[in-house]
Amino acid sequence: MKTVDMKFYTSLLMLVVLIGIAANIPLSVAAQAKPNILFVLVDNLGYGELGCYGGGITRGAATPRIDQLASEGMRFTNMNSEPQCTPSRSAIMTGRFAIRSGTYAVPFGGVADGLTQWEVTIAESLSASGYKTAYFGKWHLGSNNGRLPNDQGFDEWYGIPRTTDEAMWPSDPNFSTSYMPVEKIMEGRKGEQSKALQTYDLDQRRIIDAEITNRSIAAMEKNVKANHPFFVFAALTQCHIPALPNPAFAGKTGNGDWADMLTEMDYNVGRMLDAIDRLNIRKETIVIFLSDNGPEYVQPWDGWAGPWKGQYFTAWEGGIRVPFMIRWPGNIPSNKVTDEIVHNVDLFPTLAGITGAVVPNDRPIDGINMKAFFLGQTTKSGRDGFPIWVGDRLQAVKWKHFKAHFYHQETMISEPEKWALPHLFDLYTNPREDETKLLFSSWLIGPMMKMIGAFEASTKRYPLIPMGTPDPYTPPKSGNSQ
Missing domain, CATH: 3.40.720.10 (Alkaline Phosphatase, subunit A)
Structure with a gap:
């Protein structure tokens, strides 16, 4: 009987100790x-x-x-x-x-x-x-x-x-609300x-x-x-x-x-x-x-x-x-x-x-x-x-402190102009992306195109959702394959 009592009191004591420890855990740790x-x-x-x-x-x-x-x-x-x-x-x-x-x-x-x-x-x-x-x-x-x-x-x-x-x-x-509703x-x-x-x-x-x-x-x-x-x-x-x-x-x-x-x-x-x-x-x-x-x-x-x-x-x-x-x-x-x-x-x-x-x-x-x-x-x-899109146009890609632009677009209202060859910039030495200071290290295109290639491969399995797509949207079956 004493053995049973001792186990009971030992277990009870441990429970009390655990409760006491839990009660003193700072809120920051618990959260x-x-x-x-x-x-x-x-x-x-x-x-x-x-x-x-x-x-x-x-x-x-x-x-x-x-x-x-x-x-x-x-x-x-x-x-x-x-x-x-x-x-x-x-x-x-x-x-x-x-x-x-x-x-x-x-x-x-x-x-x-x-x-x-x-x-x-x-x-x-x-x-x-x-x-x-x-x-x-x-x-x-x-x-x-x-x-x-x-x-x-x-x-x-x-x-x-x-x-x-x-x-x-x-x-x-x-302006007239007959043309457009106000926000x-x-x-x-x-x-x-x-x-x-x-x-x-x-x-x-x-x-x-x-x-x-x-x-x-x-x-x-x-x-x-x-x-x-x-x-x-x-x-x-x-x-x-x-x-x-x-x-x-x-x-x-x-x-x-x-x-x-x-x-x-x-x-x-x-x-x-x-x-x-x-x-x-x-x-x-x-x-x-x-x-x-x-x-x-x-x-x-x-x-x-x-x-x-x-x-x-x-x-x-x-x-x-x-x-x-x-x-x-x-x-x-x-x-x-x-x-x-x-x-x-x-x-x-x-x-x-x-x-x-x-x-x-x-x-x-x-x-x-x-x-x-x-x-x-x-x-x-x-x-x-990462790749950089402006609208639906892949305009540039950034890798480490290097950047390649495929288009020239000076401001938001400028017409984008596609370059015959990518323009490469070193952002450490040319943070303003000055086109008179281009890099000629063509090997940089390799890791950049690898990123773009991986993205494009993913779109074959998971097609892009067109702008204006209404609900409900269900991905094509190719997008559901595992």
């Missing part, structure tokens, strides 16, 4: 498997705009909060994107080059725009993994019910379905149809980023209170044309609308970061700050790509190389700067790798899981290059 994610995507912010990338006060406005975020985590000098708004957002959401998804260019009406429901988004994957998901801001991946954020994995959303220049339409004396600010919830709230005009353009920030903070507060891991995607509309500041920031810098807008952007990011600290979830939250593509071309709101040539809608480095930083205290190294190549298609598989979410295996995924690189377990990224 490692499913960290919160705040993803801040800004619109058309050039490489050279922020202080930590050589801008800030040289652009008329310091950016202390974003610069501090960069110092608290990892800052990338070689993050690459698709060169237009819709393609880059598609790549982020799916981990696939936009040419695969029929989202390779900004849509201009008359077609079924956006992602087909067959595509699997990062929000769908994280939602299936137990995350609460929210999207606030500019979407640009579908204008109608069936293709809005609440149809693509987000529990809730608020924002504009398309883009910001449409805010100028109502004030144009030649509406919308909101919706998963399982329901989204509803229009009000017209997106110039007055709303000035204040929408404040509302995006407010709603992003409220979503974080709600989910922390409910003890849910969250994925909050704050897609700010600045600095897209027209880059008009909130009235509270108009005239604040004395350096014009653009500098006032940059100050506003920094303030809004700071508010979201302050909310994370107030909620005491800094160590449990991954914060990402990213621009969707290179800077504006249209004056007087044109931006600056720093040392690089070009703007969005081009394959120049200025069109594709963008600001990117990521913070996760205790996991991602702080005050780290890297020039390793990363592409925005890599974010889906990387975040899935960190959180345990699932990446689809029935289609090509162009992104690479960079978890080990982001966490400082290796100093090398898993990528050494």
Whole structure:
């Protein structure tokens, strides 16, 4: 009897000890498997705009909060994107080059725009993994019910379905709704149809980023209170044309609308970061700050790509190389700067790798899981290059610090001109891609064509989805073969 009692009390004592240990595990350790994610995507912010990338006060406005975020985590000098708004957002959401998804260019009406429901988004994957998901801001991946954020994995959303220049339409004396419907600010919830709230005009353009920030903070507060891991995607509309500041920031810098807008952007990011600290979830939250593509071309709101040539809608480095930083205290190294190549298609598989979410295996995924690189377990990224499309035109390819252009296109409104031979550039010695300083190392075409060949081979097994493809989309049988 005493033996039985001793075993019982021994087992009971072990249970008490284990409970005591579990009770004292810090929340940051317990939450490692499913960290919160705040993803801040800004619109058309050039490489050279922020202080930590050589801008800030040289652009008329310091950016202390974003610069501090960069110092608290990892800052990338070689993050690459698709060169237009819709393609880059598609790549982020799916981990696939936009040419695969029929989202390779900004849509201009008359077609079924956006992602087909067959595509699997990062929000769908994280939602299936137990995350609460929210999207606030500019979407640009579908204008109608069936293709809005609440149809693509987000529990809730608020924002504009398309883009910001449409805010100028109502004030144009030649505009009439008999020609084109005005863009509406919308909101919706998963399982329901989204509803229009009000017209997106110039007055709303000035204040929408404040509302995006407010709603992003409220979503974080709600989910922390409910003890849910969250994925909050704050897609700010600045600095897209027209880059008009909130009235509270108009005239604040004395350096014009653009500098006032940059100050506003920094303030809004700071508010979201302050909310994370107030909620005491800094160590449990991954914060990402990213621009969707290179800077504006249209004056007087044109931006600056720093040392690089070009703007969005081009394959120049200025069109594709963008600001990117990521913070996760205790996991991602702080005050780290890297020039390793990363592409925005890599974010889906990387975040899935960190959180345990699932990446689809029935289609090509162009992104690479960079978890080990982001966490400082290796100093090398898993990528050494990628092809570059402008629209549906394969315009260039980048490999290590070399680049080949197959077309010349100076700006977004220039006619592309196909070269008889690829033009080769060394980005270390010729960062401006000056055509008077071409390389004549033809061996470089070998590894570049190998990447292109691998992509083209994949399209034979998994055909590209044409732009304007309606739902429901079913891949051809060749796309389903394993």
